[in-house]
Structure formats: C-alpha cells, structure tokens
Amino acid sequence: xxxxxxxxxxxxxxxxxxxxxxxxxxxxxxxxxxxxxxxxxxxxxxxxxxxxxxxxxxxxxxxxxxxxxxxxxxxxxxxxxxxxxxxxxxxxxxxxxxxxxxxxxxxxxxxxxxxxxxxxxxxxxxxxxxxxxxxxxxxxxxxxxxxxxxxxxxxxxxxxxxxxxxxxxxxxxxxxxxxxxxxxxxxxxxxxxxxxxxxxxxxxxxxxxxxxxxxxxxxxxxxxxxxxxxxxxxxxxxxxxxxxxxxxxxx
Numbered sequence: 391x392x393x394x395x396x397x398x399x400x401x402x403x404x405x406x407x408x409x410x411x412x413x414x415x416x417x418x419x420x421x422x423x424x425x426x427x428x429x430x431x432x433x434x435x436x437x438x439x440x441x442x443x444x445x446x447x448x449x450x451x452x453x454x455x456x457x458x459x460x461x462x463x464x465x466x467x468x469x470x471x472x473x474x475x476x477x478x479x480x481x482x483x484x485x486x487x488x489x490x491x492x493x494x495x496x497x498x499x500x501x502x503x504x505x506x507x508x509x510x511x512x513x514x515x516x517x518x519x520x521x522x523x524x525x526x527x528x529x530x531x532x533x534x535x536x537x538x539x540x541x542x543x544x545x546x547x548x549x550x551x552x553x554x555x556x557x558x559x560x561x562x563x564x565x566x567x568x569x570x571x572x573x574x575x576x577x578x579x580x581x582x583x584x585x586x587x588x589x590x591x592x593x594x595x596x597x598x599x600x601x602x603x604x605x606x607x608x609x610x611x612x613x614x615x616x617x618x619x620x621x622x623x624x625x626x627x628x629x630x631x632x633x634x635x636x637x638x639x640x641x
Contacts, residue, residue: 394530395464399427400436400444402523402534403458407442411460412450423455430455436464440526440534443467470498470533471634472581474554475626478503478588479510479540480618488619489518493525493535495626496635501583502540507590513540543596547603554581555633556606559625561591563610572632575607584629586621 401423405413415423423429431449437458438444444465447458475497479485492500500522502513518537526534541549550556555575585600592600600606611624630636 395436396530398434398436399423399429400438400527400530401447401458402527403437403439405439407437407439407445407460409460409462413437413447413458413460415451415456415458420451420455423449424451438526438532440532441467444532465532468532470535471496471630473497473626473629473634474499474501474581474583475622476501476503476546476583476585477622478505478508478586478618479513480589481510484619485510485513485518486521488622489521490525491619491623492626493522493531494529495623496630497535497584497626498533499536499538501538501546503543503546503585504540505543505588505596506593507588509588509590515539544599547599550583551581552604554583554605556600556603557582557584557625557629558600558603558606558608559584559586559611559621560597560600560608561587561610561615562597563608565610565613568609568611568628569632571607571609572628576633582629582633584625586618586625589618 401419403413429449431451433449435447435449435458436444437447437460443463445463446461448461449455450457450459473496475492477488479502480488489500500518515537522535522537525531601608611621616624
C-alpha cells in the first residue's frame with residue numbers, strides 16, 4: 391500500500407484533477423481552510439475526486455482561500471472491492487456512524503432497505519453522501535462509495551443479481567463459526583451483499599423470503615445480540631478479512 395500523508399489536510403473536490411489545473415473552492419471549503427485550519431495562499435493540501443487519484447495542491451486567494459492549483463499526483467486511483475452494505479436505516483447519529491464505518495471498511499455501495507421493523511421512516515440521502523465524503527477525507531480513501539435510494543426489502547431482493555453472494559446476518563441463526571462459513575462460501579458468487587436488519591429484527595415472512603434467495607449465507611454474529619451499528623462493523627470486518635481485500639484478495 392502506498393504511503394499516506396496523515397498530517398496534510400485532505401479535501402474532496404468535484405472537478406477533474408490534472409497537473410496545473412485550477413479548482414474553485416466552495417464557501418464551506420474556503421471557510422474550513424481559512425478559518426478553521428488557518429491556512430492561506432501557498433499552503434499545501436491534498437485533493438481527490440474519487441476518479442483521478444490524489445494530488446498535492448496549493449491554496450490560492452488573496453483575502454481567503456478561493457481556489458486550488460493542482461501540482462502533482464501523490465497516489466494513483468484505486469478501486470473498491472465489489473462489496474455492498476445493505477441495511478435497515480437507523481436514526482440520526484447512529485446512521486451517520488454506520489455510514490462512516492462502512493466506508494472505512496471498504497464498502498463500495500450503501501443500500502438502505504425498508505423492512506417491517508425499520509425505525510427510520512425517512513432517509514436523508516444527501517446527509518449519507520456527506521458522511522461518505524467526510525470519512526473518505528479523514529481516512530485517506532480514494533474511491534467513494536455510492537449511496538443508493540432506499541427501497542423495500544422485497545424490491546431489493548427481486549432486483550439484485552442472482553450471481554452475488556448474500557451474507558444474511560440473522561440474530562435467529564444458530565451460533566457457529568462465521569469464519570468457517572465464509573470460507574466455505576468463497577467461490578459462491580461474484581460480488582457480496584452484506585445484509586444487516588433493523589433493531590427489532592426481521593419479520594418471519596421476511597426471513598422466509600431471504601432464505602429462499604440463491605447463493606445465501608446465513609450468519610449469526612456470535613452468542614450476544616448486537617446493536618445494528620455494531621453488527622455492521624462486525625459483519626463487514628469478517629467479510630473483508632475472509633473474502634475481501636484485507637488479505638490481499640478481491641470480492
């Protein structure tokens with residue numbers, strides 16, 4: 391893995407990046423660099439856009455930072471593993487936390503699904519996207535996870551590709567070694583969907599529908615009931631360690 395500068399400020403910009411390009415800063419970015427970080431013209435930052443890798447850039451602007459001049463590439467663009475985090479939305483801060491952790495874990499897609507016992511009836515997709523960007527900025531991530539609009543669980547299951555492995559994290563499953571289960575499913579599909587349900591669990595008809603899906607792995611995440619945000623971190627860590635890019639592989 392290329393070395394990463396953890397001390398330099400890092401900024402997501404929605405513009406093409408290339409040597410000598412100039413990128414305008416929006417008001418929030420200008421305020422962050424000038425008033426929060428106290429940086430002025432000539433100061434160095436890192437910029438990325440999720441497409442063109444990471445670049446060293448210099449701040450421009452007389453009274454306040456208003457643009458960046460792109461200097462040289464520091465890291466080439468990478469790709470995320472074909473891993474989708476599929477989840478029943480939570481409320482407010484716990485949803486923010488879950489989105490940020492899923493991004494840190496390397497999820498390429500965040501797919502909210504609505505179940506019978508889903509707590510949050512409305513999902514702020516723009517806030518989710520902002521959390522994706524914030525996590526990527528802070529953790530040196532180059533590729534941004536996509537955020538899809540919420541759909542009913544039944545619709546998601548009817549539309550998903552049957553060749554993908556569905557890791558169904560079910561609190562009602564027998565407690566067995568999850569690592570062994572994932573190892574046995576290593577060649578089961580192309581791409582992985584990790585499904586975490588709501589705090590109230592799945593309804594019986596939802597569980598029955600899930601268990602009829604092709605290429606499904608039903609997992610219990612240990613002998614204790616986990617909160618949904620904790621379950622997300624545990625499940626994604628297991629999947630990445632056994633099937634994903636933590637061990638140098640790719641799903």
